[in-house]
Amino acid sequence: MDFKNVTIAGSGVLGYQIAFQTAFHNFNVTVYDINDEVLEKAKAKFDILSEAFKQDLGATDDQLQATKARLSYTSDLAEAVKDADLVIEAVPENPQIKIEFYQKLAKVAPEKTVFATNSSTLLPSQFAAYTGRPEKFVALHFANEIWKHNTGEVMKHPGTSDEVFEILLVFAKQIGMVPLAIHKEQPGYIVNSLLVPLLSAGMDLWIRDVADIETVDKTWMVATGAPLGPFGILDVVGITTAYNINKMVADKTKDPVKLKIADKLKAEFIDKGKLGVETGEGFYKYPNPSFKQKDFLK
Numbered sequence: 001m002d003f004k005n006v007t008i009a010g011s012g013v014l015g016y017q018i019a020f021q022t023a024f025h026n027f028n029v030t031v032y033d034i035n036d037e038v039l040e041k042a043k044a045k046f047d048i049l050s051e052a053f054k055q056d057l058g059a060t061d062d063q064l065q066a067t068k069a070r071l072s073y074t075s076d077l078a079e080a081v082k083d084a085d086l087v088i089e090a091v092p093e094n095p096q097i098k099i100e101f102y103q104k105l106a107k108v109a110p111e112k113t114v115f116a117t118n119s120s121t122l123l124p125s126q127f128a129a130y131t132g133r134p135e136k137f138v139a140l141h142f143a144n145e146i147w148k149h150n151t152g153e154v155m156k157h158p159g160t161s162d163e164v165f166e167i168l169l170v171f172a173k174q175i176g177m178v179p180l181a182i183h184k185e186q187p188g189y190i191v192n193s194l195l196v197p198l199l200s201a202g203m204d205l206w207i208r209d210v211a212d213i214e215t216v217d218k219t220w221m222v223a224t225g226a227p228l229g230p231f232g233i234l235d236v237v238g239i240t241t242a243y244n245i246n247k248m249v250a251d252k253t254k255d256p257v258k259l260k261i262a263d264k265l266k267a268e269f270i271d272k273g274k275l276g277v278e279t280g281e282g283f284y285k286y287p288n289p290s291f292k293q294k295d296f297l298k
């Protein structure tokens with residue numbers, strides 16, 4: 001099984017990054033989205049992404065031009081997958097949308113086509129039955145800004161064949177990711193299985209007034225040598241995401257600590273436009289947060 005033609009379904013935050021990264025690494029890439037207007041937006045975003053590839057990876061103009069030449073666009077699903085070796089699905093994180101997508105895809109994709117989902121929070125086994133080819137279905141999970149944060153988490157569901165699992169690990173490497181094999185379904189993959197508890201523990205210490213955020217971060221940074229502590233990381237992830245996760249858990253479990261965290265994030269951060277690094281302020285002020293100052297770790 002040797003992949004040449006890759007179709008990316010969904011050209012939003014992650015999809016357009018996956019498309020560009022894959023084309024940059026010499027695959028023929030078809031970008032599929034619901035209409036031509038959305039696809040035009042994706043095309044425009046490739047120009048901005050090209051600049052990031054130049055700055056962060058030292059990509060040359062020739063390489064970037066060749067990358068763009070390997071990208072094609074269509075809002076016709078049958079056309080998009082007619083010769084696809086692999087479809088990477090990056091449609092919205094909504095089970096119903098994904099199920100409908102896989103039902104349509106199963107009808108038009110050739111038998112050879114492998115399907116990979118980039119879903120962050122939904123498990124591939126939720127969709128395997130709708131793909132019509134559970135053995136050729138696997139999760140391939142990227143992190144935002146994939147050209148820099150290049151984890152390629154490849155995760156099996158119980159029906160994924162070993163051959164497809166292995167070939168996806170090879171593919172992840174071919175497109176510049178660090179291939180990470182996850183042999184069993186795991187909500188949150190590896191990254192979030194580690195990160196979510198850390199961030200949650202940090203917020204727990206903060207909300208119960210055990211220590212202030214700078215002390216929490218300082219402790220983590222000094223003790224482990226990590227470049228950021230939980231609150232520095234939360235500013236990168238974005239306060240809105242932290243709020244959504246806490247609110248969801250609070251609504252479900254009625255946990256008073258989670259509820260207090262959600263309320264505080266809303267009133268003191270979200271309502272004041274402090275959404276993290278992207279707005280210049282979250283737990284810290286950017287571009288010069290105190291944890292980057294020389295004396296912070298003393």
Ligand code: NAD
Pocket residue numbers: 009010011012013014015032033034038089090091092093097101118119120121141142143144
């Ligand atoms: P997004 O909302 O930015 O983009 C979704 C895209 O899918 C949009 O362009 C939309 O027009 C398109 N779309 C909607 N319905 C469609 C359909 N039926 N068929 C094809 N395209 C359709 O979402 P996103 O943040 O890029 O997330 C996409 C997937 O990637 C999700 O499963 C998410 O969990 C995962 N993911 C996101 C991130 C992140 O940081 N945003 C990180 C890792 C993984």
